[in-house]
Each structure stands twice: as structure tokens, then as C-alpha cells.
Amino acid sequence: MRDILPDLLAVLGGADARPVALCRVIATSGSAPREIGASMIVTEDATVIGSVSGGCVESALVHTALQVLADGVAVVEQFGIEDPRDPAPGLTCGGQIDVAVERIEPTPERLGQLQRLAEALAADEPIAVASTLTALPEWYLATEASRPPWRRLDHDVADMLATGRSGVIGIDDCEVTDPDAATDDRPRTFVQSFAPTARLILVGANDFVRSLSSLGSMLGMRVTVVDARPVFATRERFPDADEVIVGWPDRYLAEQIRDRQIGSTTALCVMTHDTKFDVPTLRTAVQSSTFGFIGALGSRRTAADRNRRLRDEGVDEEQLSRLRSPLGLDLGGHTPAEVAVAIAAQLIAERHGAPAEPLYEGAGPIHRR
Incomplete structure (x- = not known):
């Protein structure tokens, strides 16, 4: 639009x-x-x-x-x-x-909404237009400071805006009659976001990265695979990635940070299992305050050894606290696909500030506000 x-x-x-x-x-x-x-x-x-x-x-x-x-x-x-x-x-x-x-x-109301949208676009301010797919559509604008006044959709719209995604949310056969009513109505709604798409940068060119690149793409993220080995970092091996970069990961990240291509919706997952890649890449990432998520795959022993090496490279404790390692939720899986699900689940849970607990053990509304 x-x-x-x-x-x-x-x-x-x-x-x-x-x-x-x-x-x-x-x-x-x-x-x-x-x-x-x-x-x-x-x-x-x-x-x-x-x-x-x-x-x-x-x-x-x-x-x-x-x-x-x-x-x-x-x-x-x-x-x-x-x-x-x-x-x-x-x-x-x-x-x-x-x-x-x-x-x-x-009408003055619709003109005001469109003018507010134009002002946000001109100022590069993230904004989303949420409109119900009903016979007589209702429109609401969502920014980082305000959400549509639907109790069962406000978080969904905010999440779409935060990750720069556009699409349909909610269910059919729900008319918006009282936006403030505490009901389970989740009207089928089209959300068009005008914001940078969430990024997923994967360091490494292995089977775990291939599975996670496919899952990240399904979640609407812009996926980048980075590896210094041209024989492994190929488009054929990672068909679902938006881009495959052949180069040293730490240098690539430094360039992206310098060019302001990294932001709060950027997640970095280091999955190389090789200290000559892991340590300089993670040092570059944790010493920058721009990433929304930084994680590294490996066992607890590997994570402890890597942390020691990072400290030796000048990383302080505050910077090291930004690193999530071992990476992923404990789902008990071992295959590349299962590990990818565990990592994606952690990314989703941390973005929402969710406890990642079984729903049947909880109480209250399922859809978080």
C-alpha cells in the first residue's frame, strides 16, 4: 500500500x-x-x-x-x-x-489514519495497519507504543509489527461489536506491517543450519547463512535461505553492524562447533548491543570452554550474559530437525517473554497479552 x-x-x-x-x-x-x-x-x-x-x-x-x-x-x-x-x-x-x-x-477518521500512516512511513517509524476481514471492516493503526483495542488480538498484531510480518490472523465468523468486551472473539484480520523484517543469521553450513534455515523461513524471518568454506556454503545446500554468504562470519557481522543492518529483531545462532569461527564471531556479536538474540550450539562442556576463551579475548561478564548457550529448549531431541525446533521454540519464547511451559499445566487465557 x-x-x-x-x-x-x-x-x-x-x-x-x-x-x-x-x-x-x-x-x-x-x-x-x-x-x-x-x-x-x-x-x-x-x-x-x-x-x-x-x-x-x-x-x-x-x-x-x-x-x-x-x-x-x-x-x-x-x-x-x-x-x-x-x-x-x-x-x-x-x-x-x-x-x-x-x-x-x-471520512475524517479514515483520512486521519491514512495521514498518520504516511507520516510514519516518511519518518521510517514502524507501523502496522490492522483491518478486519468482515463485511464492514474496522481499521486500527498499531505502533510500538500502541496496539489495536482488541483484547484477543493486540498481542498478535504487536508481534506481527515487531517481526515485520504481514498476513492474516484471527478466525472466521467473528464480528467486532464491542472491542473492549472480554470475549474469546478473534476476528479474522489482515495485518500489513511497515517495519524491517526480523532477521535470522546462522553461522555454519551443516545439517543443523539447513533445518533451522528452513524453519526460520517458515516463521517469516529473513534468513542468512554465513560460512567461510565455499564447498559447504552453497545455494543448493540451503535453498530456503534468503542469502548464503561465503566469508569469515566475524568480518561479515562487523560489516553488518557498521552498516546498521543489525537490530533488536536480529537473532544470531552460531552453530559451527569450531573455535576459530565461534570465538571471533561471538566476540564481535556480544560486544555489540544491537542484537536481539545471540546463541551458540554445543554441549555444556563446549559452552564452558568457549566462555573461557571469550573471557581471554576481552569479553566481560556483562557482555557474556548476552550469550544463550547451550542453545535451544530442552525438548529431548537430537536430530537436526528436532534441534531446529528446539532453537526456534526458544527464539519465539524469548521474543514473547514466555515461560515455554506445557499449556495443560497452566491456567488462564492461552493467548498472552
Whole structure:
């Protein structure tokens, strides 16, 4: 929506203000032509601004948008693989997209929300737009200091914003009638975040890293694998990673810190089992205050020996306290996939400040606030 926001404000806030239909991609699968959040607007005279598929389904969406403008009832359209035997529009790329279409009125409230969004984007302030996928959508803006007033969704929206993810949360068949009511309603809601995507930097090029890179990608993180050995650090071995870097990990981290590419949503997992990589990499990381999470794989004996080496390299106790090692929760697993689950579980638990205890042993609401 970032690209069409100036046009949206111009149409809604101009002298000839009039409603428009806003079409946004809320979900994708396969080789989709556009990413989640891709948007276009349609005016009452069928003027189209923006694109959701690069031309594959826009004509069909114009018809839907005009209907939504006429009756005001929001809908979600789904477009899949193009079938020459089916007259319905489809995607030639072989993917699938879900597109939400809603009527946007030039009201002071909606204009204020859009202007606040534009101000946040101009200032590089993390912000998310949460809108219910109901017949008459409700909109709320979420920042790091404020959350939507839904008791069962506020934490979910905040988590999406904190990790820079966009997507659908909640469940179907829940209408927002009283946002302050203490009910279990979790209305199906599209959250579009405008914030840096959470990063997962994995040091090492082994089977444990391969499993964790796949899981990190599934969790919506931008995954980077770093290893100095070109024979192991290959795209073929880590197909789910966003990037595979061949180079000394400590030098790569130093460059990323210098270029301000590391932040509070960056997690570092060192999984090399080799002191010539581990020690300089961890020293570089713990001596920086920018990482959100720093962990290292290994036994308790390995962790104790590594801590001693780090102290010898000038790392003080406060800096060493940032290191989580041995890495992962105690789930009893041993295989690369099981270890990856244990590490991912720890990343999730620490991000939420959760105790990582079995739910059946607890009491009260499952969804944390």
C-alpha cells in the first residue's frame, strides 16, 4: 500500500473527494506475481491505480471493486492457476493470491489514519495497519507504543509489527461489536506491517543450519547463512535461505553492524562447533548491543570452554550474559530437525517473554497479552 498511498490520499482528500475501492493482496501461495500487501485502488469511474498481479486478474477485480463501491460490502476474492478450459481469470505464474476488496470513505477518521500512516512511513517509524476481514471492516493503526483495542488480538498484531510480518490472523465468523468486551472473539484480520523484517543469521553450513534455515523461513524471518568454506556454503545446500554468504562470519557481522543492518529483531545462532569461527564471531556479536538474540550450539562442556576463551579475548561478564548457550529448549531431541525446533521454540519464547511451559499445566487465557 506504500506505493499507492499518495494517490489514495489525493483522491480521498481532494476538493472532489469521493470513495474508492481498495484492493490488497492478503495471502499468497506458490509462485505468486506480487507480495502480500500489494495494492490497487479503483474509483467510481473505473480508474485503476496500482496493481495486485501485474495484469493477470485486474480486469476481474475492477468488476468486483465497482460492486463493492455500489453496496459497501467488503469481499475477499481468490485467484489460482489459469485454466484454459475455465473462463474465470487466473494466474499464469502458477501461484495463488487472495485479494481483499473494501470501500474506503473520505471520512475524517479514515483520512486521519491514512495521514498518520504516511507520516510514519516518511519518518521510517514502524507501523502496522490492522483491518478486519468482515463485511464492514474496522481499521486500527498499531505502533510500538500502541496496539489495536482488541483484547484477543493486540498481542498478535504487536508481534506481527515487531517481526515485520504481514498476513492474516484471527478466525472466521467473528464480528467486532464491542472491542473492549472480554470475549474469546478473534476476528479474522489482515495485518500489513511497515517495519524491517526480523532477521535470522546462522553461522555454519551443516545439517543443523539447513533445518533451522528452513524453519526460520517458515516463521517469516529473513534468513542468512554465513560460512567461510565455499564447498559447504552453497545455494543448493540451503535453498530456503534468503542469502548464503561465503566469508569469515566475524568480518561479515562487523560489516553488518557498521552498516546498521543489525537490530533488536536480529537473532544470531552460531552453530559451527569450531573455535576459530565461534570465538571471533561471538566476540564481535556480544560486544555489540544491537542484537536481539545471540546463541551458540554445543554441549555444556563446549559452552564452558568457549566462555573461557571469550573471557581471554576481552569479553566481560556483562557482555557474556548476552550469550544463550547451550542453545535451544530442552525438548529431548537430537536430530537436526528436532534441534531446529528446539532453537526456534526458544527464539519465539524469548521474543514473547514466555515461560515455554506445557499449556495443560497452566491456567488462564492461552493467548498472552
